[in-house]
Amino acid sequence: MSRSNYGLVKYLFLAFMGLWLLITLFPFYWQIITALKSAAETNRTIPTFWPEVLHPENFVAVFAEASNFNALVDSFIIATGNTLASLFLGTLAGYAFARFPRQAGGENMAFWVLSNRMFPPVAVVLPMFFLFDATPWGTDSHITLIILYLVFNMPLATWLMMVFFRDAPRELEEAAYLDGYTPLRAFFKVTLPLVLPGMISVAMLCWIFAWNEYLFANLLVGTNVRTFTIVIPTFTHGSQTLWNLQMAFSLIAMLPPVILFILLRRYMVRGLSLGVVKG
Amino acid sequence: MVDGSAADEPSGGNSALGRRLDRGDPATFPEWFNTRKPRANLIVARWVPLALVGLPVLVLFCIVVYPTVWMFYHALHDTNMMRLFQSNWSWVGFENFATVLSSPRFGDSVVHLGIYLTFGACLQVLLGAALALILYELVKNNFLRVVFLIAMVLPMMLPPSIVGVLWKFLLTPSNGAINQALLNLGLIDQHIEWFNAGMSLWTIIIADVWNWTALPLLIVYSGRVSLPPAVYEAARVDGAGTWTTLRRITLPMLKEVIAIAFIVRFMDAFKFVDLVFIMTSGGPAQSSELPAYIAFQRGLREFAIGEAAAYAIIIFLVSAVLITLFLKYLKKVLKAQGFA
Numbered sequence: 001m002s003r004s005n006y007g008l009v010k011y012l013f014l015a016f017m018g019l020w021l022l023i024t025l026f027p028f029y030w031q032i033i034t035a036l037k038s039a040a041e042t043n044r045t046i047p048t049f050w051p052e053v054l055h056p057e058n059f060v061a062v063f064a065e066a067s068n069f070n071a072l073v074d075s076f077i078i079a080t081g082n083t084l085a086s087l088f089l090g091t092l093a094g095y096a097f098a099r100f101p102r103q104a105g106g107e108n109m110a111f112w113v114l115s116n117r118m119f120p121p122v123a124v125v126l127p128m129f130f131l132f133d134a135t136p137w138g139t140d141s142h143i144t145l146i147i148l149y150l151v152f153n154m155p156l157a158t159w160l161m162m163v164f165f166r167d168a169p170r171e172l173e174e175a176a177y178l179d180g181y182t183p184l185r186a187f188f189k190v191t192l193p194l195v196l197p198g199m200i201s202v203a204m205l206c207w208i209f210a211w212n213e214y215l216f217a218n219l220l221v222g223t224n225v226r227t228f229t230i231v232i233p234t235f236t237h238g239s240q241t242l243w244n245l246q247m248a249f250s251l252i253a254m255l256p257p258v259i260l261f262i263l264l265r266r267y268m269v270r271g272l273s274l275g276v277v278k279g
Numbered sequence: 280m281v282d283g284s285a286a287d288e289p290s291g292g293n294s295a296l297g298r299r300l301d302r303g304d305p306a307t308f309p310e311w312f313n314t315r316k317p318r319a320n321l322i323v324a325r326w327v328p329l330a331l332v333g334l335p336v337l338v339l340f341c342i343v344v345y346p347t348v349w350m351f352y353h354a355l356h357d358t359n360m361m362r363l364f365q366s367n368w369s370w371v372g373f374e375n376f377a378t379v380l381s382s383p384r385f386g387d388s389v390v391h392l393g394i395y396l397t398f399g400a401c402l403q404v405l406l407g408a409a410l411a412l413i414l415y416e417l418v419k420n421n422f423l424r425v426v427f428l429i430a431m432v433l434p435m436m437l438p439p440s441i442v443g444v445l446w447k448f449l450l451t452p453s454n455g456a457i458n459q460a461l462l463n464l465g466l467i468d469q470h471i472e473w474f475n476a477g478m479s480l481w482t483i484i485i486a487d488v489w490n491w492t493a494l495p496l497l498i499v500y501s502g503r504v505s506l507p508p509a510v511y512e513a514a515r516v517d518g519a520g521t522w523t524t525l526r527r528i529t530l531p532m533l534k535e536v537i538a539i540a541f542i543v544r545f546m547d548a549f550k551f552v553d554l555v556f557i558m559t560s561g562g563p564a565q566s567s568e569l570p571a572y573i574a575f576q577r578g579l580r581e582f583a584i585g586e587a588a589a590y591a592i593i594i595f596l597v598s599a600v601l602i603t604l605f606l607k608y609l610k611k612v613l614k615a616q617g618f619a
Contacts, residue, residue, distance in 0.1 A: 006522075104328045118601075147342060257436045
């Protein structure tokens with residue numbers, strides 16, 4: 001292919017990417033301007049591509065209904081609780097897989113733990129529904145989701161923590177033993193500080209996945225506990241959907257994962273994102 | 280990983296140990312330490328590793344293995360809601376599977392799944408791979424590259440329920456933004472009914488392609504980043520052109536990574552159900568139902584537990600095959616990149 005021809009093809013490819021960027025960003029644009037419109041303007045027969053009067057007060061009006069704020073609180077409790085549990089269990093297993101691979105069951109055990117991340121939820125939800133129904137706190141509680149989200153978050157935490165522990169040299173730990181540290185103290189004083197940055201990013205990832213989860217929440221909770229993910233699709237007043245408030249609320253709710261994602265971007269591009277990131 | 284500098288400073292603060300290690304003073308260590316077997320284990324009791332792995336594995340047994348066994352058991356029984364609470368179910372062999380496999384509802388959902396796999400999953404991987412390579416090869420400005428990457432991966436970070444309502448809103452037939460934009464551009468001359476029987480599955484696919492093209496994009500992009508630059512240097516010295524390099528070096532070396540992207544999207548396809556719940560509820564007239572959706576519907580809304588379990592087991596078996604395949608390729612790629 002001749003050089004000038006290649007130049008043309010190159011610009012065609014770039015134009016294609018530009019088009020895709022446009023397609024990607026347009027829904028966000030629409031979400032933002034809708035959040036700033038009045039309810040009347042969102043229901044026009046011919047939609048406006050820029051709000052006539054800006055209504056930033058929509059972002060406050062969303063919280064006029066206490067249940068919306070409570071939904072964010074519920075989501076926060078569940079996401080944080082699950083992150084802590086995933087991180088605790090994942091650190092235990094990850095440490096064992098990295099330091100004592102043979103005694104801990106070997107590579108196959110590690111891959112089996114990881115494979116749970118891809119497990120189809122349909123095979124889990126139904127039995128869990130009846131199991132939690134029999135517990136004193138019932139299905140409709142924070143605990144249900146905190147435990148169930150371990151299905152996809154704990155394998156992720158285990159796997160990533162294993163990689164971080166492998167990178168932390170075991171010689172340092174052994175040296176700490178010589179200084180009279182107990183194994184537990186050596187772990188907390190020497191190894192843990194080394195893997196802390198990695199641990200924080202694992203926590204962020206787990207938190208995003210738990211915050212965003214819809215399916216389990218939709219099927220298992222809904223009266224006492226309502227996560228924002230199941231509140232958003234039901235944003236109606238009578239028969240009318242309050243599009244502007246729905247979009248304002250969804251903008252607020254998606255802010256945490258988007259910010260965390262931007263903080264995590266370097267890490268996402270590393271080889272580890274190989275499908276391990278999404279179950 | 281995130282912060283490479285942490286690994287460069289193993290001092291772990293101001294401890295005396297840290298300072299001595301920073302000096303790298305070999306006299307710090309007794310002789311047995313310097314001559315020890317390098318891969319010997321840390322000095323802990325035998326039960327410690329078992330206990331460390333045991334607790335998480337126990338949890339997984341409770342929340343994954345137990346439910347799966349439960350599903351297998353009830354897939355072979357005539358369980359429904361009433362019988363479940365009366366503990367009164369009986370063995371029916373493979374009757375539930377026969378019911379499922381012979382029902383037109385299941386047949387239709389498999390056709391839908393086929394359409395979704397072809398125009399959703401496959402399209403996403405091809406699109407994502409193409410975009411990842413365009414981004415890496417053609418955008419040389421570092422800042423722009425990061426900005427574009429974030430912009431293109433952003434949809435993936437959204438909660439599915441937001442993606443669902445956002446696209447439901449964008450595609451509102453009477454006064455939605457997409458219909459209006461297409462009208463303004465002169466591409467259509469009347470509103471498209473996005474949510475009628477012939478269209479609703481495609482509507483879900485459109486939203487899904489927007490949402491998940493980012494994942495194969497990210498996978499292929501990270502695969503391309505980790506290819507050794509030395510190979511490209513050699514190719515350039517040998518006078519290989521851009522196309523030859525792409526065809527003879529980049530694509531063959533990314534073979535496994537692209538395979539992983541396909542498998543990941545296929546695994547998701549068999550579980551895919553979020554957007555069906557939010558955007559169409561399988562309707563109208565079951566025209567956008569996928570197998571996983573029917574399983575939930577039969578089990579938790581219509582309480583035909585045996586049948587739902589049969590659906591779940593079919594999905595589980597397909598997933599198990601895909602997961603095995605995925606792990607095989609993942610091992611290969613991780614080995615090549617020096618992780619496992």
